[in-house]
Amino acid sequence: MSNATMENLTIQDEGDDFVDPWNVKSTSDKGVDYEKLIERFGSSRIDDELLKRFEKVTGKAPHHLLRRGVFFSHRDMHVILDAVEKEKPFYLYTGRGPSSGSMHLGHLIPFMFTKWLQETFDVPLVIQLTDDEKFLWKDLKLEETKKLAYENAKDIIALGFDPDKTFIFSDFEFLGQCPAFYQNIARIQKCVTYNQVKGIFGFDDSTCIGKISFPAIQAAPSFSGSFPFIFGGKTDVLCLIPCAIDQDPYFRMTRDVAPRIKFRKPALLHNTPKQIKNKINKYAFSGGGATIEEHKEKGGNCDVDICYQYLTFFLEDDDKLAQIKKDYTSGELLTGFLKKEVIDLLTPIITEHQEKRNSISDNDVKKFMTPRKFEMAVSGGAFRKTVWDPILILTQIGSLQCSYYASLGFWLFVFHYLGSQPRSLDLIFQYQSLALSLPTGKLILAAHFCNALTFSFCVWFLVERAKLCLDFTCTTHFFHFIVSWMYNSSLPYTLSWWVIHGVCLTVMCVSAEFLCMRSELKAIPVSLMGSGSSKADL
Template sequence: MSDSDDTDHDDTDSDRTARETPTDPTANPADEQAFTVTPYAVEGTIDYEKLLERFGAEPLTADRVERFPDHPAIRRGFFYAGRDVDRYLEAAESGDPHAIVTGRGPSGPMHLGHVLPLYLAKHLQRETGATVYVPLSDDEKFLAKEGSFEAIGEHTRDNLRDILAVGFDPERTRIVVDTADADLIYPLAVRLAEYLTPATVEAVYGQQGTVGLQFYPAVQAAHLLLPQLVAGRQPTLVPVAIDQDPHVRVCRDVAAKESLPVEKPGALLGRFLPSLEGPGKMSSSGDAPSIGLADDPETVAETIRDHAYTGGRATLEEHREKGGDPSVDVLFQYLRYCFEPDDDLERIAERYRAGDLLSGELKAIAIERITDFLAAHQRRRGKLDELATELEPYRLTDAERRRALERAGVPSILG
């Protein structure tokens, strides 16, 4: 029995997970037909409320939103659900230890969509002192055949510079790379693998092509429990797009085992930041255009002008007459959730709906906000020294590693 303040009842988190996977015979077929959301497939028009119900997560009520440090992604409903959010908020409010885990799979250069959760984490860290853990799963990217270890190593080093450029507080931030921190991650994963059967992994993740991918959920569980293993039992929030919720639930089931001195990690569940070309997930792989963190202002402007899906009308006359639709305009979503912090947003929406603001003008606003954001990011990144030196203050110390292994019941063989 877990002694965590649990909101779940008879069935475990991943029991519920199993019912949501397309292969599960108990899934409601009518429901499934409407849309599919798993960590590996997002299809159909997503009904976020129905998804919440299907996943059994808590809505992010107005009261909860109010208790978070102010941030557009929370205030304006990009993150709209969660698990054990109250526990996190209580700790944040009372100054007790609390943590955020927000990882990165280094399969390529990072784009805008990848870095925004890191900036949110930095904001929460600054406001309430949250410890932030950033695990990089180079092992998983190799196993998922997204490149050789050499190529993934290149991406990892590049991504690390972007993560460092975010400007986390080194005292309260730990960055972990699975292969470079294998001395810690592997023994922890073996310890947690005790609780992960092949059947559970297959139910949540589907059939895996290699035994490495089958094992990886144990590594991911180690990531999500790391703050508690290093620094003791504490609420941990994992901000992810809602399609990644099954990963969190697998770890929650592992965390509930009585012999682990941890509580279940919570989740902050988000909508999908739409691809530039329209609804769906923003992706750095494939052909979907995206805004890279290294893009210069001209490239950003060109990418947005050429590819951004707008809520504008077919002709200028029609737009002036009927007005645009901000709810489907991709750039408006960007402004809404990330880049337009003050009351300008409502004015922009109104003028767009009224036909006073044209799509091109909305694009120009977004281009300005995004290039400003990127310029600041690139400036910080440009100032970074040699990677290993910069990373050092963010790596787990030997004492922290030892403590984590001891808490997990995997004390070092040689002391």
């Protein structure tokens, strides 16, 4: 964190712009001097060299919000890119203070950028909903802030974050679920004195103790040890935080504390404080001339035109944006045409988001907000998908096939005593054995259905992933079909054989998916750090 410590975090010359998490005040009509702010905060400007390296490492062009300087400052972004090159893991952390029931476009833009980061780097993401902060700072009832957090979660989910790699949590809910999270909060609190937090955040003697202790709560998600169910108790996973620079005081404090509690410093990407919200809301008028003649003569003012501000944030094509600015500034492009450009751009974005939000169910929200295993595993210091592991898959297929025949053999053995049927492989493989017209046909049918239920528990135990149940149950039945074909020297020719196996396959798959989904959505124990075992199946 440059050379700054908590003792000099708030050193500010008279006449400087004032920026903290709750207030942004400029001493100049031109707005905040971000160059001076970067120097005072000790961060680094996102320059062309960093953007070129970003493109080289990711193989993608930097996001248009990076290219246009909306995200303009960083801390240790080069460390994140080093980690990517070395195939070392990191995760994303961002948040939202839920103060309204729905999020407008200005609120959503930073989350759209975060989604792009998640897709670009294919990494886990944690999103903190600070309902406790809004309860402390706003005139809101506690239950109201919890409800607002739930509604805001729907807006965030509607953007399309990966449910297998995204955990959204409310502070009020999560603090009681995860001992490791609270333990890290306590570690941070122990390292920061009242005088220090008062100096950093401007608290005074009338500030309630809830506000004084809150910075540690916002800092704790910066450390991977706060999420043992995701990282298996690893405390050295890097964190990248995209946020407004007005949130930087929290994370300058965090970066100062991190080495003292033997954690990694989080890296940050800063956007301009409240710039998106203010430019969209404040300049809610046209920058064009009062008349067509005046506009053609003097041109439009892109700096204050609401339509152009929307294009700045949502139009990805740099060349097209530059051409629009040139034509509008010269007066060649009229305000009406500019408005049409914005309508054509934003209408599908807004419509799609509203449709997705309306389709989000309580179960969808529950999945995102339940502490759970991600479909990622830490292996050799890097994240790897567990879905494609040939040895594991072949082992699972072999184990399930053996379980299928062992279970079916067991049930045939049980029903043998009920029907006095001689034991034979014919009962498993011969097509005629499933003929319901035979005296023993119904008993063998019962054995197959009992086997379907038993086998679903085997799938649940060996596979543990709901979305893989269909694959494995179909594979097991496919191999049974091949073996039966070889045993009978012909394809199955009885309708009863096809119907019974089709129904059993359906029962197996649905039952196994039900069991796996219950496990995936279960609030699993999260205090893994004290379990005495470093092994975690993620």
